Amino acid sequence: MLTEAVFEAPKAAKVMDSLAAVAVFLLLGTLFQPPQAAAFKPLHSDGSLTHREITQIAILRKTAEACRDIAVDQGREFTLPINNKLTVASVRAACSNSYAALSTLSFTLAVALIYRSNAAVDYVYLLTDSPHVDNEAFIEARDIITRGLAAVKASMKQENYNSARVRLGALFHTLQDFYSHSNWVELGFTIPLRNMTRSDLPLNNLAGPKTPTCKSCNGDDCSDNILPEILQQKILTTGYFNLFSFSKPTGKCSHGGIFDMTSRREPTGGINKDTISSQHGFLHNRAANLAINATMEVLEDIRLATNNTAFLRLMGLSQTSVMAFVIDTTASMSDDIAEAKRVSFSIIDSRKGTSEEPSEYILVAFNDPGFGPLIRTENADIFKEKMNSLTASGGGDAPEMCLSGLLLALAGAPPSSNIFVFTDAAAKDSELKSTIEALIESTKSTVNFMLTHSTSFRKRRSVSERQSSSSRAMSQSEIQLYRDLAHASGGQAIEVTKVTLPQATKIIPDTSTSALVTVFQVVRNPAKAENFSFVLDESLSNVTVYVTGDSPVFTLYSPTGVSQSVSEGNGALGSTQNAGNWWRLQISVNQTGQWRISINATSFYTLKVFGQSSVDFLFNFVEYDGNRGDFIPKDSRPLTGGNATLFLSLTGGATVTEVLLVNASGSGAVNGTITAVAGTEYLVTFDRIPEGAFLVQLNGLLIASSMSTRFQRQSPTQQRSSRIIIMSQTQSLIEPGVPFSFNFTVNSTTTAGNYTIRARTNRGFKLSFSGSLSLGIFGSAQGSVTVTAPSNTEFGTDVTLTIEAQAPGGTDFNFVTQSFIVSAASVETSRWYSVSFSMCLSLMALFVSCLYD
Known part of the structure; x- marks a missing residue:
């Protein structure tokens, strides 16, 4: 499929004139069906x-x-x-x-x-x-x-x-x-x-x-x-x-x-x-x-x-929910730390021995300049011990290493985790924003920020409270960084005072549960008055609506027309609670069908509807060749405006009728063509990828229902497209103390100039790489990142490497995230691969260069 499309290009004849292009043609013909892929092919239709x-x-x-x-x-x-x-x-x-x-x-x-x-x-x-x-x-x-x-x-x-x-x-x-x-x-x-x-x-x-x-x-x-x-x-x-x-x-x-x-x-x-x-x-x-x-x-x-x-x-079978905390431990955070302990211990004690007991606990503390280490345990008593050992001290110069701590949690937590960040200060390491965005997209995890003493609520506090916290109060631009990351992940940036924090931490038991599904969500910045509809089905329980924003006004309508406004604490449809800029409406009416909510705010707002259900979906963008029946998951953003294929797995007794890529700004959606692969797995092809941020939305029918009941699900995390193509080798082994080079290539589809290259690991390993690559329009360039694990790194340590390429002027960026394991054994095979991959990149670069020269 790719080779046919590529060689329809006007300059394809020039490519075919060179012997090197013959090798490229052979290589491209095998990228989606490599020679060895014939070995028990990943997909096959002849009964094999x-x-x-x-x-x-x-x-x-x-x-x-x-x-x-x-x-x-x-x-x-x-x-x-x-x-x-x-x-x-x-x-x-x-x-x-x-x-x-x-x-x-x-x-x-x-x-x-x-x-x-x-x-x-x-x-x-x-x-x-x-x-x-x-x-x-x-x-x-x-x-x-x-x-x-x-x-x-x-x-x-x-x-x-x-x-x-x-x-x-x-x-x-x-x-x-x-x-x-x-x-x-x-x-x-x-x-x-x-x-x-x-x-x-x-x-x-x-x-x-x-x-x-x-x-x-x-x-x-x-x-x-x-x-x-x-x-x-x-x-x-x-x-x-x-x-x-x-x-x-x-x-x-x-x-x-x-x-x-x-x-x-x-x-x-x-x-x-x-x-x-x-x-x-x-x-x-x-x-x-x-x-x-x-x-x-x-x-x-x-x-x-x-x-x-x-x-x-x-096998993932004993995993229910994960409780993951990233906590600021500077001197002003004593109340916040106490509240994090209270709510987490309450969840642990109330759910012990039940199907809702967390299967894993994660804790990362950060201060300035220190952060970490990542503490991960299945033992609730060990987690309690580590939480009890947290003390508030140090700080002084407001900004803290918040994103560094979050980076550890995102890389260390299982995919699709809910992570809670407690802080009252700006991020000193804001340069990590793009890396955090990359990990959010690749892990599909949700990040919720519990922000106390923010500028938005300075005027609502007492004089003594304002004076004690003025040195750490965040500006609107500093708060916006947290909002942007929360919105990208499908989480909340809850801005409260330390006094009202206990009301806001209800979000933790809400979302630290198993079988959590997102029904519908939107982000509007700037705000505009709008009506939204969503479908609730009979498999859902504990349905909750979150609205976060500056003075939002909203009204919820049931399928039968019964309504409840934001001003009603306990109304006909459920109970509403408020803490700072966050509203929580727990729906108590069990009605299936199409619900509606009207909403407006002064500057921005977010809306999220979620519940618990066995019906959910997983997805990955994949490279797929229908002629040869093979696919591989992509580990970077899809190409803006290009076609793409989604591999989708559905859980629960349901069938898919529609898969959409919904633009996060609300400006439209792209409908996909669905092909059943096997059982509850589907390939969904899209003729174009929306520009910017988008969500994956799935509509279908419940099979077990007595009637043809509709259901609706949405991906909690936003996905983004890019006009930059970046490829790198995938997971491997590395030896402690031995430099290992990861090769990558960057292709531009529009902008020429110097592309900024960034690389980071979650373990802080020593890295060596060039900070820029020069690309022409439709050009290609190769680079490498050399990673060196400390000689005392423990065998089995997992490491996440993120390589980013940013277009001139910061107008666009793409990334690849790769995982590897530190091994005491020889990695000769990995070195062989490094040579093979370098050859592959060289041929690909030659192809692109010839095609657009």
Whole structure:
């Protein structure tokens, strides 16, 4: 799809005139279906099992086993669906009897992250043989698997479950490729080779570098091209693969397929079992089933090395809600700290032992110049102890390191977390705003600011209170930074006095709950009078309306026409409470259908409607080629005005009828074309991406409803588009004390000039990079960021690197966020990838340069 669109460009002929462009054409043709992607393709339509299906089947089976064992230990019954069909929803439902704190959404997110990390290996390691077990790279492939497995266990020990999922998916790809790319199945083996996951066991009977292994295929028939003596002597081999060269050792088997140049050289043909239609596709199902069993063995290894509870955390099944606090500890914050303790301890004590008990606690303190460390624990008593140890001291020069503390929390919390920031001072590190925005978009987390002693409310306080706080009072521009970040995340910037803070902290129990969904939200700045409608469905409970702004006036209307205004504390539709610039209306009327609210304010306002429901959705923008059935999640902003594809997963008994990209300013929406992929997963294509900020809105029907009940959901976090394209390599391993270079490329689609480059890690690791790149109109430039982890960094530490590119004049910026894990093991494979990725970027840059020169 991309190649067709690109080569319709007016200057495509000039590109094709050069030999380099031929390489570019081959590379572009494989970016969305790389040669190795044929290995159990992420998506396939001919009945073949895919990497995604192999991974998900193994995860669901092993997760069901863990839940069954817990049920047996607890003397509970464990029942799978009558048809024994395992899905994310059916396993979660079966596990709910044996493990109280479960979330379909977090389970879906965890499984999706694992299999998407699996699929990403095809793109990350384009030209490297060992991750795909090609070219008889058995030892190197086993090193990848065993190092990855050690990294997973180390990350779990540090409760870095997202990093563990990323590493798990990557090692699964190599493990599964072994059964498709080697001759293990042809040798007649019916059980997995445990030696591929155990570095203490020998890999015996490997083909020597000069041992012939194949003969040419007889026409299209490659069923017997492996030499008889190889089969008789049980000698292990793989196919050779090369995208650019016919070269391979004499007598060796080839991988095979249209992109494998070696398969044209004697001996011709291939031995891969990637799909039913592959040259050894008659063995595809046997290879896929062995890959499933091998994947389950690795999962069992992890489960035995940890415990059932940790294993379910890895799968996202024991995660309900996360309580995450970022707290200013300067001298004036004693009252705020006391209130944060009160409300958090109240939640912990009231929900202990229930399905609403938080599954994880996060605390980051900041002051000036210090901030952190990130404290993350599953133990409520440890969290209480850390909260009790907070003391208010220091400060003096008002601005504090607020965004640095928030950066740690965003990078360390699970995706889609609610984070609460307590401060009464401006941010001293406001230069981190773009990085915070990038992490909000990539993690889809919500940030709520509890701002005390702000300028807006200075006039409402007593003389003594104003005098004691005047040195820390924030200006409107300083408050606006917090508002902007809150609005981008779908959160609130609540401006109160210290006296009224306890009323405002009701937001914490409201939003620190499981199965929280956003029905509707808008931001209006500047304000204008407007009427909004939204749909409430029968799956929703605890529906709440938030309005934040300068003196907002609003009236809520039910589907039957009953109304309640802001001035009514307890009215016909619910109860209203106010603290500072924040209004909370808890709806008590259980009416489904279309509700309406009219609202206005003096300068700005936000509106958010949310509740609890099992019906929700996850989404990622992906690069997708419909012709070849492959996709990979994007880790940066989509291109303004360009077309795009959204991968969407729906939870709960519902079906999708409409997916919209709604402009955050209210100036319109773009409707997508929906294609069902499998079960409750969809691909949604858009012919253009709105300019600026937008929200993803989903409309559909409840399946379990007695009637065709409509439902509506919206993404809480805003997404943004950009006219800058930035690409970088994805997650990897790095060694303590050893510099590692991440390569990236920046392409401009409009503005020429010097682009500002910024790079940061959440761990404060030493970075080296050029602060600018020069680009012409439709130009491209390459850069690199060298990261050095301190030599004493603990094995398994997860690190988030954000690379940003800003257009001249600050008119636009884009970013990529990458995660990697600090490993004590060799990272030779990652270094091989660095070379491969550099080649990829060079070819892409050459292509863009030729196209627009």
